[in-house]
Amino acid sequence: xxxxxxxxxYQVTQFGKPVTLSCSQTxxxxxxxxxxxxxxxxxxxLFHYYDKDFNNEADTPDNxxxxxxxxxxxxxxxxxxxxxxxAMYLCATxxxxxxxxxxxxxxTRLTVL
Amino acid sequence: xxxxxxxNHHVILSEAASLELGCNxxxxxxxxxxxxxxxxxxxLQLLLKYFSGDPLVKGIKGFEAExxxxxxxFNLRKPSVQWSDTAEYFCALYGNNRLAFGKGxxxxxIP
Numbered sequence: 145x146x147x148x149x150x151x152x153x154y155q156v157t158q159f160g161k162p163v164t165l166s167c168s169q170t171x172x173x174x175x176x177x178x179x180x181x182x183x184x185x186x187x188x189x190l191f192h193y194y195d196k197d198f199n200n201e202a203d204t205p206d207n208x209x210x211x212x213x214x215x216x217x218x219x220x221x222x223x224x225x226x227x228x229x230x231a232m233y234l235c236a237t238x239x240x241x242x243x244x245x246x247x248x249x250x251x252t253r254l255t256v257l
Numbered sequence: 258x259x260x261x262x263x264x265n266h267h268v269i270l271s272e273a274a275s276l277e278l279g280c281n282x283x284x285x286x287x288x289x290x291x292x293x294x295x296x297x298x299x300x301l302q303l304l305l306k307y308f309s310g311d312p313l314v315k316g317i318k319g320f321e322a323e324x325x326x327x328x329x330x331f332n333l334r335k336p337s338v339q340w341s342d343t344a345e346y347f348c349a350l351y352g353n354n355r356l357a358f359g360k361g362x363x364x365x366x367i368p
Contacts, residue, residue, distance in 0.1 A: 148300070177356075184266070186347070186358035187301075201355070234301065243289040243308065243351045248301040 147171070148249035150235050156255045157225050165220040165252045167235030176218040177246065178210060179234040187234055193218060194240070222254075230256045259284035259352040263359035271367050272340055278333040278362045280322075280348035289351040290331040292322055293358075296344045304346070307331065318342070340368045 148169045157163040167176065175194050179187040191200045193212045207229070209221040222229055232253050236246040260283045270276060282288065292304040305316025312324040322333045331348060343366045348359040 184360065186261070186360045188358075189355050192355075199354070236301075245291075245303045245306065246356060248293075250300040 148235055148237055148247050150233075150249035150252050152252060153250060154253045154255070156257065157222075158257050159226065160224045163222050163225055163254065165222075165233050165235075165254070167218045167220070167249055168216050169235075169237045169247075170216070171237050171247060172215060173237035173247070174215075174240045175238045176212060177234075177236040177238070178208075178218070178220050179236065181232040181234055181251070182230075190220070225254070225256045227256050230254055259350050259357045261348050261350050261357050261359035263348050263362055266360060266363060268362055268364045269367065270338060270364070273337050274366075276333075276335045276338045276342070276364065278346055278348075278364070280331045280333065280359060282329050282331065282348075282350045284350055284352045286352050288324075290322075290324060291349040291351070291356070292316065292320070292331075292333050293347045293349060294344050295347070295361075296341075301347070304333070338364075338366050340366050342366050 151166045177192040178190045181187040190204045207223050212218045232251045234251045235249040238244050238246045262281045264279050290307045293301045294304045295301045304320050305314050307314045307324045315321045320335050324331050345361045345363050347361045349356050
């Protein structure tokens with residue numbers, strides 16, 4: 145089945161230790177998104193790629209970076225995780241129209257010790 | 258900027274009861290509205306969506322939602338819930354090149 149895959153499902157890191165979360169898709173969608181979701185809160189868009197064009201949300205901290213080496217893969221890098229970065233990180237994809245349905249991965253639960 | 262409000266974050270009801278979840282939005286442009294559902298241990302998935310046309314939208318698993326422009330609302334309904342409807346439900350609006358989510362409704366259906 146075509147899908148959005150996130151690895152790992154659970155990630156534990158230490159305060160200040162860089163971490164990378166991975167997302168891959170078999171849908172061949174142009175657009176890939178990264179969301180942060182904290183407990184009892186709405187998913188919050190961090191940034192998205194339209195093909196190789198990177199679009200950062202204005203309030204996304206500089207601590208968060210992303211890479212998209214090809215259509216299928218997208219990475220979220222957190223350079224110096226703080227305790228406040230502990231959250232579920234969701235990857236999603238969509239066709240070129242952002243108003244189209246977004247397809248979500250299962251998420252990566254990040255714990256910062 | 259757009260915003261989405263969902264109230265009554267926790268909803269507990271018995272099987273066969275009717276469910277209605279409220280969603281109100283704030284946005285000045287053309288609205289594209291969605292309800293997503295997240296079953297326990299699973300990923301977010303689309304329940305239904307409204308772009309234009311008939312304001313009463315039918316989705317999967319017997320859910321429907323009604324877009325009422327004058328009330329800035331897109332409420333979700335199901336006449337008779339099942340235990341398997343236990344999930345978190347998110348209303349979302351697409352505008353300004355991004356999808357804005359509400360905080361979600363945690364729905365628990367008791368057998």
